[in-house]
Amino acid sequence: MASAVAPVARITRDAFTARLDDAAASNPGGRTLGLLVIRVHHLRRVNATFGHAVSDRILTDFGDRLRTIARGHDEIHLIADDEYAMILPNLTNRGHAELAANKAIRAAAEPFTVGKTAHTMAITIGIGTSTNAAEAAQLLQRAELALASAESAHTPYAAYADATARATALDWDIETELTDALAHSELEMYYQPQLEIASNRICGAEALMRWHHPERGLITPDFFIGAAERTNQIRPITWSALNMALQRAGEWPTLKLPLKIGVNISAGLLSDREFAALVLNAIGIWGVAPQRLVLEITETALMRELEKSYATLKRLHDAGITISIDDFGTGYSSFAYFRNLPAREIKVDKDFVIKMLKNDKDHHIVESLIGLARKFELRTVAEGVTDEATLDALRDLDCDVAQGYYLAEPMPHDEFMEFLDRNRRGWQPG
Ligand code: C2E
Ligand code: CA
Ligand code: CA
Numbered sequence: 001m002a003s004a005v006a007p008v009a010r011i012t013r014d015a016f017t018a019r020l021d022d023a024a025a026s027n028p029g030g031r032t033l034g035l036l037v038i039r040v041h042h043l044r045r046v047n048a049t050f051g052h053a054v055s056d057r058i059l060t061d062f063g064d065r066l067r068t069i070a071r072g073h074d075e076i077h078l079i080a081d082d083e084y085a086m087i088l089p090n091l092t093n094r095g096h097a098e099l100a101a102n103k104a105i106r107a108a109a110e111p112f113t114v115g116k117t118a119h120t121m122a123i124t125i126g127i128g129t130s131t132n133a134a135e136a137a138q139l140l141q142r143a144e145l146a147l148a149s150a151e152s153a154h155t156p157y158a159a160y161a162d163a164t165a166r167a168t169a170l171d172w173d174i175e176t177e178l179t180d181a182l183a184h185s186e187l188e189m190y191y192q193p194q195l196e197i198a199s200n201r202i203c204g205a206e207a208l209m210r211w212h213h214p215e216r217g218l219i220t221p222d223f224f225i226g227a228a229e230r231t232n233q234i235r236p237i238t239w240s241a242l243n244m245a246l247q248r249a250g251e252w253p254t255l256k257l258p259l260k261i262g263v264n265i266s267a268g269l270l271s272d273r274e275f276a277a278l279v280l281n282a283i284g285i286w287g288v289a290p291q292r293l294v295l296e297i298t299e300t301a302l303m304r305e306l307e308k309s310y311a312t313l314k315r316l317h318d319a320g321i322t323i324s325i326d327d328f329g330t331g332y333s334s335f336a337y338f339r340n341l342p343a344r345e346i347k348v349d350k351d352f353v354i355k356m357l358k359n360d361k362d363h364h365i366v367e368s369l370i371g372l373a374r375k376f377e378l379r380t381v382a383e384g385v386t387d388e389a390t391l392d393a394l395r396d397l398d399c400d401v402a403q404g405y406y407l408a409e410p411m412p413h414d415e416f417m418e419f420l421d422r423n424r425r426g427w428q429p430g
Contacts, residue, residue, distance in 0.1 A: 182237065193407055
C-alpha cells in the first residue's frame with residue numbers, strides 16, 4: 001500500500017538537536033519530555049537480499065505506522081539510515097514514554113509486506129526523559145545509551161534510568177528468547193470464562209498468556225513467568241499482556257452482565273510509582289471502564305510487597321478497578337491485614353477447590369475462606385472447578401463466581417467470542 005502522505009523526512013543530527021531544543025524550551029514546566037530512539041534491525045540484510053527499494057519501503061511504512069500511534073504534538077524524524085526518533089512533549093511521567101515505546105513495538109510487530117514478501121522486522125528502543133528544559137542536549141545521549149543497553153541486554157526497550165541495571169542483566173537464554181518472543185508477537189493471550197454462579201451467566205474471563213515458540217511449540221506461563229520476573233522482562237511482558245487483554249475487552253459485546261477482564265500482575269511491579277497512572281492510561285486508551293478490569297495479584301507476593309505497593313493498590317481500587325487476591329489460602333493472611341486491604345475480590349486457590357469433594361479438610365478450607373471473604377465484603381471466585389458436583393458444592397457455599405475446566409479451558413480469543421455467543425442466554429454445560 002502506498003503512503004498517502006510524504007514519508008517521514010530524514011534530518012541531520014544538528015537539525016534534530018535543534019528540534020529537540022525547541023521542544024524542551026516549549027515543554028510545559030513540571031511535565032516530562034520524552035525521546036524514543038528506535039532502531040530498525042536487519043535493514044542492511046533486506047537491502048542486500050531484496051534491494052534498496054524494498055528496505056526503503058519497509059522503513060517508510062514503519063514511519064507511517066509510527067505516525068498512527070503519535071499524539072498531536074509528538075514529532076517523528078528519521079535521524080539515521082535505520083533510526084527513527086520520536087519526541088514526546090508534555091508527558092505526565094516517564095511511564096508514559098514507556099507506554100509509547102510499547103505501542104511502537106506493537107506497531108512494528110506486524111510483518112511488512114512488500115510485493116509478495118512479508119518481512120518481519122525487529123526493533124529496539126532507547127528511552128530518554130527529562131523534566132528540565134536545560135537538559136535537551138543530554139536527552140539524545142540518554143536515549144542512545146539506553147538503546148545500547150537494551151541491545152546488549154536483548155530487551156525490546158530500555159529507559160535511561162534503568163540502563164545500568166539492564167546492562168548487568170543475566171545473559172540467560174530464556175531472556176533472549178523472551179525478547180524475541182515479544183518482538184515477533186509470539187505471545188498471545190488466552191481467555192478462560194468465568195461464571196456468575198447465582199445467575200448462571202458468563203461474567204468475564206481471565207486472560208492467561210501463551211507463548212507460541214517457533215521450535216518448542218505452545219508454552220504455558222509457569223515455564224517463563226518466573227524467569228521473566230527474575231529479569232526485567234516482566235515489565236514489557238506485563239504491559240503487553242495488559243494492553244492485549246484490554247484491547248480485546250474493549251471489543252467485547254455488551255451482555256446482561258458487563259464482562260470483566262482479569263489480568264495477572266506480578267507484585268514486584270506495584271512498587272513502581274507510575275504503575276497506577278499507566279494502568280489508568282491504558283484503560284483510557286482501550287475504552288474499558290475501570291469497573292471491568294480485575295488485576296490479579298497472588299496472596300503471598302502481595303503480602304510481601306504490601307507496604308511498598310499500598311499506595312498503588314489504593315489508587316487503583318479508588319478508581320474502581322478490582323484488586324483480586326489470587327491463589328487465596330496459600331499465604332497466611334491475618335484478619336488484621338484484611339481490614340485495610342484495598343481489594344474487592346479473592347480467588348480461592350485451585351488446589352483446594354480441585355480436592356474439596358474428595359477431602360473434608362479441603363472442603364473446610366474452601367468454606368472458611370469463602371466465609372472470611374464474605375465478612376470483609378469481598379467477591380469470591382473459585383478456580384479449578386473441574387466437575388458439576390464441585391460447582392453445586394460451591395453454589396451451596398454461596399461462592400459468587402466459578403472458573404475451571406468444567407466450564408471451559410483457556411482458549412484463543414476467537415474461540416472465546418464463539419463461546420460467549422453460544423452461552424449468551426445463560427451458560428450450558430458441554
Ligand atoms: P493463575 O493465575 O492461578 O491462573 C490459573 C491457572 O489455572 C491457569 O494456568 C489455568 O489454565 C489453570 N486452570 C484453570 N482451570 C483449571 C482447572 O479446572 N484445573 C486445573 N488443574 N487448572 C486450571 P496457566 O494458564 O498455565 O497459568 C499459570 C500461571 O501463570 C497463572 O496462574 C498465573 O500466575 C501465571 N500467568 C498466566 N498468565 C500471566 C500473565 O499474563 N502475566 C503474569 N504475570 N502471570 C501470568
Ligand atoms: Ca490468576
Ligand atoms: Ca490462581
